[in-house]
Each structure stands twice: as structure tokens, then as C-alpha cells.
Amino acid sequence: MAIADNRQRKMPLPEDRLGKRGRPLAYPEAVLLVHPVEDEFKGEVDDKYEYSIENKDLKVHGWISHNLDLGCWQIIPSNEFRSGGLSKQNLTSHVGPISLAMFLSAHYAGEDMVMKVKAGDSWKKVFGPVFTYLNCLPDKTSDPLSLWQDAKNQMLTEVQSWPYDFPASEDFPVSDKRGCISGRLLVCDKFLSDDFLPANGAFVGLAPPGEVGSWQLESKGYQFWTEADSDGYFAINDIREGEYNLNGYVTGWIGDYQYEQLINITAGCDIDVGNIVYEPPRDGPTVWEIGIPDRSAAEFFVPDPNPKYINKLYIGHPDRFRQYGLWERYTELYPKEDLVFTIGVSDYKKDWFFAHVTRKMGDDTYQKTTWQIKFKLENVQKSCTYKIRIALATANVAELQVRMNDDDTEKTTPIFTTGVIGHDNAIARHGIHGIYRLYNVDVPSEKLVEGDNTLFLTQTMTTTGAFNGLMYDYIRLEGPPLDSYSH
Structure with missing residues (x-):
């Protein structure tokens, strides 16, 4: 299977997922290969979501048969008919061998993405055309992976040919x-x-x-x-x-x-x-910030996978977040106390876990988690409003509550809550982002003190267990607007 220059591998067989050969994991798509036909796959996880790709990069994907010296490729030269923009993730190829053309998909977005046509509505849409490309090696001495390079070259030709001139339908304008x-x-x-x-x-x-x-x-x-x-x-x-x-x-x-x-x-x-x-949202100067505003959690700490649940393709790979079960590592790293991040001391690349998830308890129940951001303020401007910008990269049946210098989640009202948000399910599907959300939280200066302060971020939902949670894109504390300093 070849879906990108750095995402190519020999794949397991369909029967490896069935019966005694495979053991289903937390959801049906993920299977641990216990007794595969070929021993090289033993102990690996097979999961079609590990091969998702953003629309902007999803132009060509497919398969190479070493026995037949044949390549079978799907080329999609335009994103115009796809939903959700360039950053929307879609499925590609997976065990079968299966090659998918995803026209409509709610993956990494949730039920709000599902198209709704009401009674009496008039609607039509052209999907495709999609190009199926077959190629073969000129001789037995050629490298089979040259078929991938040839398919990429053909993809560039098809992109230059878009929009095609052969569709006869008036619904496909030339x-x-x-x-x-x-x-x-x-x-x-x-x-x-x-x-x-x-x-x-x-x-x-x-x-x-x-x-x-x-x-x-x-x-x-x-x-x-x-x-x-x-x-x-x-x-x-x-x-x-x-x-x-x-x-x-x-x-x-x-x-x-x-x-x-x-x-x-x-x-x-x-x-x-x-x-x-x-003009991006901004009221005052940056006091501190965590992360990079890139609509993704990729820059944060992504742990090594559990050795029992590995896809060998992603060992040492830049997309290390595509391993199965990474959400479970939070409980292992923080078995009793939650994450504490200290501005000026902690490093978000090492100390900020990529997903704010629940903690698994010994009896298979799950616990809400509260992260802390500790920071110092030399001066607090009186009778002013500070601002916290919280950009989320994804959310799945999550509620984020924000408190300042008050950690009693049972008795106090948060200064802000998102309410229950999201059905992106990017945590389970090895995606580093889903739907982007931005929240702007007012912090009255009376909530702050000169010296040590703590911002508390609580994810309260536990109804779906391991997959309740969110990923942060970026967090920033802004001081009051400059004109307020003169008052």
C-alpha cells in the first residue's frame, strides 16, 4: 500500500483480522493481529484510521502487487466536490486490498457534517470524476516502488487536465x-x-x-x-x-x-x-502562550506507543500520533495527579500532553481531569479585563471549564465553560485535529494576584470513557488593552 512518500508498507491480509487470527480492540476497526498468516505482522495493530489523510494531500493512493508487477491507483485531481475544506481528513486505502473514494464523510468532524436535505428541498451535486490508473513494470529488474512515482506523475497530469472536457453533463461545467x-x-x-x-x-x-x-x-x-x-x-x-x-x-x-x-x-x-x-482576535499584549496556532496539536508531547499496540510504519515517523491507544498513556503518565505546566519552566513539546483526556480508574470507570497552568504576574492592572484565548484542535463529547486561582470544581462556578461540544472522535481515530474552535475568555483583574497564579482547565465529561476529551491548538493570556493602562 502506498498513500504518501513516507507512508508505504506491505499490508496484512483480510483474514488476519478474523476469527482467532485477530483480536478486536476498543472499537471494531482496530484489531490486534495475534496469529496472522505471515509472522512479520504478529503483534501489530491494523486500523484503517491509521491511514487517514487531509484533503489537501489526498490526490493519489493505492496498491502495488509484487507478484504481478502491477499498480492500481486512485487519482482525485480536484477537491472541489469534497466537504470540509483542505484540512478535512478522509480515509484512503486499507486492508483488503481496499481503495476508497470518499465523497461525503463525517469522520473527524461529527454529526454536524452529515448532509441534511429537507422535504421539498432541491439539491444536486457532481462527485468526481475520479481516475483509476493501472500501471506495470517494464521488466522484472525494475523497482516496484517506481510504480508509485509513476502514479504521482500521472496525478500531476490529471491535475493539469482539470476540469475534464469529456463529461457530457451540463452539471459539470468545462x-x-x-x-x-x-x-x-x-x-x-x-x-x-x-x-x-x-x-x-x-x-x-x-x-x-x-x-x-x-x-x-x-x-x-x-x-x-x-x-x-x-x-x-x-x-x-x-x-x-x-x-x-x-x-x-x-x-x-x-x-x-x-x-x-x-x-x-x-x-x-x-x-x-x-x-x-x-485582523486576528487580539485585545492586549501577550503575557504568555502555549503551543503554535496551527489548528493542530502536533507540536505537543505525543508519547511512545504501548509496545503491545504498534504499527511499525509509524516508529520514528513524523506522524507519531497515528499509533493506536495513545490516549491510554495519559493515565500511565499521570496515575493520580494531573498535568501541571509552569510558564517559563515547562516545555510544551515535552510537558503538555497532546490530548486532554479522562483518567482510567481500576474498575474500568473514568475520571474527569483538571490541568493547571502556573504563572507569575509582577503587576496586575486594577479594574481591567485580561483575556484568555483558547483554540481547540478537536473536541469529542467534552466540556471544558475554566477557573482562575480556584480549583474547587464541585462548589465554584467557572469563569467560562464551553458546554458539551464536539463529535470529532479524532482521539480514537489517530487524528491530531478535527474541527477548529476558538474561545475568548474574559478574566476580571480581581481574579488575578501579583505573584503566583494558577489557571485550571477541567474536562468534565466521562460518559464515553476513554474518548471524552479535547486537543488544544494554542492558549494565550493577554494583558488588558493598552489604553486601559492610563486610567
């Missing part, structure tokens, strides 16, 4: 029936620079009209995305006619951008929106 848009996205953060900063590598896209960030859960219409260059310039070609919101997000800044006006795409149009500016 290139001259589509439009284009271009511009430059800049970032304005006065606490970092007096100048506008180029949105280096921003993801910019058109999606059906909706609230800011709603494209993450949109599944009925079409989306058209691209990655801006290092100076923030972007161009999107071959857009279907219709009305869209222009959206964007940038690594290094929290929140979502949305252009204030709807974009109307017509056949042959070439719209230049010029310089557009994103």
Missing part, C-alpha cells in the same frame, strides 16, 4: 464556463508589527455562504481552495459559477478570516480583490 479569483492576504496585528504582514502560506478558499468558519462543516456545495505564497498572494482558477464567501486562515495567527462581501463567480470572470487584511 473551463470556459468557470471563473477565477486572485488577491493578496495580509495580517494586521499591532502588537507584533506596525506594518501589515504577508499571510505566508495562508490557506484561502471559496465556500458556500455561511458564518465565519462554517466551511468546516459544509457538505452540500462546492469549495475551492489554494495555498498563498510567502508574500500572501493567491489565485484560484476554474471555479464553478455561484455565490461564495472568501475565507482564509494563517499558521501563526488564531481565528478565521472572511471577506466582508459575497463573491459572485460567473463564466469567464477574473476577479482581483486586491489587498485584503485579516
Whole structure:
């Protein structure tokens, strides 16, 4: 199976998952290979979710037969018909050999992603075309993995050929029936620079009209995305006619951008929106921060897998989070006391567990967990409001309660709660993110003291056991707005 340059492996057989050969784990998709046909797979976990890929990287995947010197590939040259934008994760290939073309999927998003058509609604959508590509080795001396490289080259050809000119349906417009848009996205953060900063590598896209960030859960219409260059310039070609919101997000800044006006795409149009500016949420200067605002928990501490539940592909791999059962390691690392992170001392790469999950107790029950962030303040501005920005990379039937200098979760009211949120299930499915959520929490200065302070973050839900939880993307404490210092 080959799904990326660094994600290729010989795969187990379907019968390895059945009967006495395989033992189901916490959910049916994950199976421990106890007595596989081939001994090399013994003791490994097979789970189709370990091979998920983000839409932006999901262009070609498939299989190589060493016996037949044959490759069988699925090439998807455009993301326009896929739901959820570029960061949405989808299944690819898995034991079978099976190769999937995922048109609609709620994986890593939850039930809010499920498309709903009401009585009397008129709706239609074109999925694909998807290209199935077969290739073979010219002779027995050739490297079978050269078939993967050839499939990637064919994928580039198909991308250049999009939109195809052969579909006869009027519902699939050819290139001259589509439009284009271009511009430059800049970032304005006065606490970092007096100048506008180029949105280096921003993801910019058109999606059906909706609230800011709603494209993450949109599944009925079409989306058209691209990655801006290092100076923030972007161009999107071959857009279907219709009305869209222009959206964007940038690594290094929290929140979502949305252009204030709807974009109307017509056949042959070439719209230049010029310089557009994103002002990410910000009230005051940064007091401290944890993580990188990249809509992912990948930069935090991902533990080594339990030796009993290993996929050999991900040993020493950058995607180390794709191992089965990592959620269980939290209880092993913190059997009685929860995580404590000290600003200026702790290192989020080593000391901030990648997922805020429950603690498993000895009787197979689960316990809510409270993480602490300890920090010092030399001065507290009186009668002012500080701000905590909490960006979540995912949530699954979780409730995050926030308290400042008060750890009594039973008797005190939190200064903020998310309520019960999320059905992303990224924790179980080895995903390092699901749906992005941003919360802005006001902290009255009366809650803070000069000297030692502690922020308490409690995940209260335990109804689904091991998989109640969330992943943080980034947390920042901001001081009061600068104009409040003069009062």
C-alpha cells in the first residue's frame, strides 16, 4: 500500500483480522493481529484510521502487487466536490486490498457534517470524476516502488487536465464556463508589527455562504481552495459559477478570516480583490502562550506507543500520533495527579500532553481531569479585563471549564465553560485535529494576584470513557488593552 512518500508498507491480509487470527480492540476497526498468516505482522495493530489523510494531500493512493508487477491507483485531481475544506481528513486505502473514494464523510468532524436535505428541498451535486490508473513494470529488474512515482506523475497530469472536457453533463461545467479569483492576504496585528504582514502560506478558499468558519462543516456545495505564497498572494482558477464567501486562515495567527462581501463567480470572470487584511482576535499584549496556532496539536508531547499496540510504519515517523491507544498513556503518565505546566519552566513539546483526556480508574470507570497552568504576574492592572484565548484542535463529547486561582470544581462556578461540544472522535481515530474552535475568555483583574497564579482547565465529561476529551491548538493570556493602562 502506498498513500504518501513516507507512508508505504506491505499490508496484512483480510483474514488476519478474523476469527482467532485477530483480536478486536476498543472499537471494531482496530484489531490486534495475534496469529496472522505471515509472522512479520504478529503483534501489530491494523486500523484503517491509521491511514487517514487531509484533503489537501489526498490526490493519489493505492496498491502495488509484487507478484504481478502491477499498480492500481486512485487519482482525485480536484477537491472541489469534497466537504470540509483542505484540512478535512478522509480515509484512503486499507486492508483488503481496499481503495476508497470518499465523497461525503463525517469522520473527524461529527454529526454536524452529515448532509441534511429537507422535504421539498432541491439539491444536486457532481462527485468526481475520479481516475483509476493501472500501471506495470517494464521488466522484472525494475523497482516496484517506481510504480508509485509513476502514479504521482500521472496525478500531476490529471491535475493539469482539470476540469475534464469529456463529461457530457451540463452539471459539470468545462473551463470556459468557470471563473477565477486572485488577491493578496495580509495580517494586521499591532502588537507584533506596525506594518501589515504577508499571510505566508495562508490557506484561502471559496465556500458556500455561511458564518465565519462554517466551511468546516459544509457538505452540500462546492469549495475551492489554494495555498498563498510567502508574500500572501493567491489565485484560484476554474471555479464553478455561484455565490461564495472568501475565507482564509494563517499558521501563526488564531481565528478565521472572511471577506466582508459575497463573491459572485460567473463564466469567464477574473476577479482581483486586491489587498485584503485579516485582523486576528487580539485585545492586549501577550503575557504568555502555549503551543503554535496551527489548528493542530502536533507540536505537543505525543508519547511512545504501548509496545503491545504498534504499527511499525509509524516508529520514528513524523506522524507519531497515528499509533493506536495513545490516549491510554495519559493515565500511565499521570496515575493520580494531573498535568501541571509552569510558564517559563515547562516545555510544551515535552510537558503538555497532546490530548486532554479522562483518567482510567481500576474498575474500568473514568475520571474527569483538571490541568493547571502556573504563572507569575509582577503587576496586575486594577479594574481591567485580561483575556484568555483558547483554540481547540478537536473536541469529542467534552466540556471544558475554566477557573482562575480556584480549583474547587464541585462548589465554584467557572469563569467560562464551553458546554458539551464536539463529535470529532479524532482521539480514537489517530487524528491530531478535527474541527477548529476558538474561545475568548474574559478574566476580571480581581481574579488575578501579583505573584503566583494558577489557571485550571477541567474536562468534565466521562460518559464515553476513554474518548471524552479535547486537543488544544494554542492558549494565550493577554494583558488588558493598552489604553486601559492610563486610567
